Amino acid sequence: MSVTVKTxxxxxxxxxxxxYCRVLMELAETNENIVALDADLMSSSGMKPFMKAYPSRFVNCGVAEANMVGVAAGMSAMGFVPFAHTFGTFATRRVCDQIFMSAAYAKLNVRIVGTDPGVCAAYNGGTHMPLEDMAVLRxxxxxxxVEPTDSVMLENLLPQIxxxxxxxxxRLNRKNAAGVYEPGSAFEIGKGVLLRDGGDVTLFAxxxxxxxALEAAKLLSEQGVAxxxxxxxxxxxxxxxxIVESAEKTGAVVTCENxxxxxxxGGAVAETLVKNCPVPVEMVGVQDLFGEVGPEDYLRGRFSLNAAxxxxxxxxxxxxKA
Amino acid sequence: MNNQNLPLRAAELRLETLRVFEARGFGHVGGAMSVVETLAVLYNGVMRVDPERPDWPERDRLVCSKGHAGPAVYAALAARGYFAKSLLKTLNRPGTTLPSHCDMNRTPGVDMTTGSLGQGVSTAVGLALGQKLRGFDARTYLIVGDGECDEGQVWEGLMLAAHKKLDNLIVFCDKNGQQLDGYVKDVLDTGDLAAKFASFGFFTQSVNGHDTAAIENAALAAVKEGAASHRPSMIVLNTKKGYGCTFAEDQEFNHHIAFTEEQMNGALAAARDKIAALAPAAGEVTA
Incomplete structure (x- = not known):
């Protein structure tokens, strides 16, 4: 892992x-086992170029997400490497049992891509706002x-995936992300990235x-908190x-999730810390509420997801801290 | 010309399936008994498989979406030589390779993990799509239950199979008329299933699901008709849940049942009588 953070x-x-689509197409060029599936959201997922380039390796299942996951699992049993796409809501809570049995329990080889995480679902509103997708599958x-942070990370992770x-x-934000990493940064699945050091509190984001969280660190620095x-x-x-090393070093933790x-x-960090290094944990995220409709900026404020x-x-x- | 041995093979498979349950004293007896003839036909000539190479990529696949019929599938696999018949007694024991529902990671010859109903339809469609994409001359066979057709996912999968012209997908619907809570017509009437499958774009046939010659003929017609019309095939099996098992047949609630030793002995004796009636006389040569 070798990372350069933008200043x-x-x-x-x-x-x-x-x-996402460009990198997947590049991978598909050399790996003929890569296939893509969609559930009538190809235009939203941005997968049209893939479909045009590889029509026989693209399966639009129609508005039938449960079937899509099963078809992906079946194709993986034939040695294919399927990537199945839909909104995060339908990619998880609607097909939880299909992911469980047909893919995971069967130990098959499947990638589910859920777009528009949390408040990024914005104008599609509460029905389409996945605030529980990771919890359902965790x-x-x-x-x-995985939740790729920006395009640089996404480009580096996809070949590994x-x-x-x-x-x-x-968990894919399909819009323009805030660029955190310089091109060429390399990541490892399962390994977090230390973006900024400090001794008073750790922000896991x-x-x-x-x-x-990076912006919050600046605000805290102005108040003498590292x-x-x-x-x-x-x-x-x-x-x-x-997680444990950070908690030991700073003695206090904040988790930051959309x-x-x-x-x-927050749950994943807290579960780790209660077993290994119990320190105060504060959780920034949606506080067990349903999503709402509105622009992303409004929703970040509504659910207290800002740097402040x-x-x-x-x-x-x-x-x-004691 | 039908495989003349099939009635005997089916009778032997019914006996072996009963013996899978025998040691446990309970199990999904009804739905296992109703697919015995179909499994006997599939594993005695119809499916292109090789027990020596259970992972052979170009083999035909079987997805038993009604995964609770696992015991019958295991008996068929053992008879075909995938593993020793002595293993059949280990059904549902701790650490067994033969769990109540089909598991592709535990049992040699099982091609897909099933149990949560409806899902096997989609995975079978994925397998059939994959076989075509690989350019294999291979088929995927799928067994679904009529009660299972309550699941919406069944119809999602069938729709895609027809849309993708999967003429290498051959589905058997075990229409035994019963589900866990009673008769299908009372729990959730599925109506005219054959007409529904046909309207979904399947080359649809209905046969007596306990007549091995009829099943074999239908399977061969499905292969031929599928290639000719680029349609997936559906074979509706008119069956009886618990067929040939004296203590389960004609019971309203026979999905998962317990039985006494005496009841099982009676069923085993009836199964052995059937075999004796079908077995060739000494000196007779069978094809």
Whole structure:
């Protein structure tokens, strides 16, 4: 793992879905086992170029997500490496049992890609807002759950995801992400990334909350609090070593997720720490509420997902230190 | 010309299936008994498989989506030589390779893990699609139950199979008329299943599911008709749940049942009588 963090964060020029489709097509060129499936959301997932380039290796299953997951599992039993796409809501809670039995329990080789994580579902509203997708799948043994932070990370992770056998859920923001990493950065699934060091509190963040956590660290610095920032882009398997090391070093922790705090990143970190290094943990995320409709900025405010919310939580965590 | 040995093979398979349950004293007897003839036909000539190479990529595949019929599948696999018949007694024992529902990672010859109903239809469609994409001259055979057709996923999968013209997919619907809570017509009437399958674009045949010659003929017609019309095939098996098992047949609730030693001995004796009636006389040569 070799990572360079941008000094100034700017919104990336390319949408994540465009990077996703381009890289998958590049991989498909050399790996003829890669196939893609969609459930009538090809235009949203950005997979049209793949379908045009590899029509026989693209299966549009129609609005039938459960069937799509099973078909993907069946194709993987024939040696194919399927990537199945739909919104995060339908990719998880609607097909939980199909992912469980046909893919995971059967120990097949399947990648589920769920787009529009949490408040990124914005104008599609609460019905389409996956705030529980990671929690639903985290309880399934051997699942690998990743939330790529930006296009640089996505481009680096996809070849690894295509190469290594398993059942993956890729929580994909299809819009333009805040660019955190310099091109050429390399990542390892299951290993978090130390973005900034500090001795007073650790901010564990994922997805769109990563840039917010870096901003929060600056706010805290102005108040004399040194925050360590870690990008935990793999929710399962958790990077136990880095979580424990960070907690031991800083004595207080804040988790930052665009997800329900129940069963998500906060849950994964807390489960790790109660067993290994019990320290005060504050969880920034959606506080067990349903999603709502509106622009992403509004929703970040509505659910207290901004840098200022993280900074306030960090101060609470620091105050709770014995 | 039908395989003249099939009635005997089926009778032997029914006896072996009963013996799988014998040691446990309970099990999914009804739905295992109703697919015995179909399994005998599939594993005695119809399916292109090699017990010496259970992972042979170009083999035909079987997905028993009604995974609770596992005991009958195991008996068929043992008879075909995938593993020793002595293993059949280990059904559901701790650490067994023969769990109540089919598991592709535990049992040699089982091609797909099933048990949660409806899902085997989709995985079978994926297998058939994969066989075509690989360019293999191979087929996927799928067994679904009529009660299982309550699951919406069944119809999602069938729709895609017809849309993708999967003429290498041959489905058997075990229409035994019963499900866990009683008769299908009372629990959730599935109506005219054959008409529904036909309207979904399947080359559909209905046969007596306990007549091995009829099943074999239908399977051969499915292969031929599938190639001719680029349609997946459906063979509706008119069966009786618990067929040939004296204590389970004609019972309303025979999905998962317990039995006494005496009841099982009676069923085994009836199964052996059937074999004796079908077995060739000494000196007779069978094809």
């Amino acid at each position: 100034v964060l700017r919104t990336e020029e390319k949408m994540m879905r465009d990077t 309880a399934i043994p051997e699942m690998i759950l 295509a190469a290594k056998r398993g059942v993956y859920y890729i 994922s997805g769109i909350m990563t840039a917010e 925050a360590r920032v870690v990008n935990l882009f793999t929710w399962k398997p958790a990077d136990v070593e880095l 997800h329900n705090v129940v069963g998500g990143l 919310d993280i900074a306030a939580a960090a101060l609470r965590a620091v105050k709770r």
